Amino acid sequence: MELKKLFEKRESCRSFDGRQPEASVLERAAELASLAPSAVNRQPWKMLAVTSPEKVALVADAVSEEGHNGFCASSPAFFVMLEEREFAEKQPENLNSHNCTFFDMGIVTAHLCLAAAELGLGTCILGWFNEQKIREALGVEDRYIVAMAVAAGYPADPEPRPKKRKPIEEVFEII
Numbered sequence: 051m052e053l054k055k056l057f058e059k060r061e062s063c064r065s066f067d068g069r070q071p072e073a074s075v076l077e078r079a080a081e082l083a084s085l086a087p088s089a090v091n092r093q094p095w096k097m098l099a100v101t102s103p104e105k106v107a108l109v110a111d112a113v114s115e116e117g118h119n120g121f122c123a124s125s126p127a128f129f130v131m132l133e134e135r136e137f138a139e140k141q142p143e144n145l146n147s148h149n150c151t152f153f154d155m156g157i158v159t160a161h162l163c164l165a166a167a168e169l170g171l172g173t174c175i176l177g178w179f180n181e182q183k184i185r186e187a188l189g190v191e192d193r194y195i196v197a198m199a200v201a202a203g204y205p206a207d208p209e210p211r212p213k214k215r216k217p218i219e220e221v222f223e224i225i
């Protein structure tokens with residue numbers, strides 16, 4: 051797909067058509083996402099695709115506390131983005147070294163959502179979730195932190211909404 055069209059198509063999808071995304075499509079999206087860059091090429095991630103109905107229900111519950119993300123009750127699948135704790139918790143060695151691990155997670159998650167859009171899937175990145183509930187539901191190993199959850203399914207309305215964005219003059223300057 052043309053890049054601009056793909057970027058417009060990738061939107062936060064909060065309504066799904068009920069179809070279960072095929073394992074091959076989820077795997078292809080993850081495969082494309084793993085082409086993402088990362089600091090020192092560490093690739094400090096693991097992407098879980100959650101599709102079994104009982105685990106999907108547990109993840110939906112974990113992302114919907116306090117009235118948030120109610121739409122996830124009808125999400126047929128989730129990606130759960132795991133971040134290697136060793137790198138996440140590493141203290142910078144000096145003032146010029148930064149811990150970029152969460153940044154890496156953002157990049158791979160963005161790649162995943164764009165790849166999913168190319169494959170016809172709708173996604174919604176979820177920064178609001180109860181980590182402990184997700185850990186218990188999926189048996190996440192201690193060596194990972196849960197960085198992000200992403201609702202995934204075929205969108206009920208495949209036509210993208212117009213984007214609401216700050217004017218380019220506000221967010222970009224040539225100096």
Ligand SMILES: Cc1cc2nc3c(=O)[nH]c(=O)nc-3n(C[C@H](O)[C@H](O)[C@H](O)COP(=O)(O)O)c2cc1C
Nearest residue numbers: 060061062063064118119174175176177178179213
């Ligand atoms: C790190 C991150 C966390 C987010 N968390 C949530 C969330 O918990 N629930 C939700 O409905 N949308 C969430 N969003 C989606 C944003 O609201 C959305 O990206 C933004 O409004 C722009 O809309 P668009 O994605 O449709 O272009 C999150 C997005 C990002 C990047």
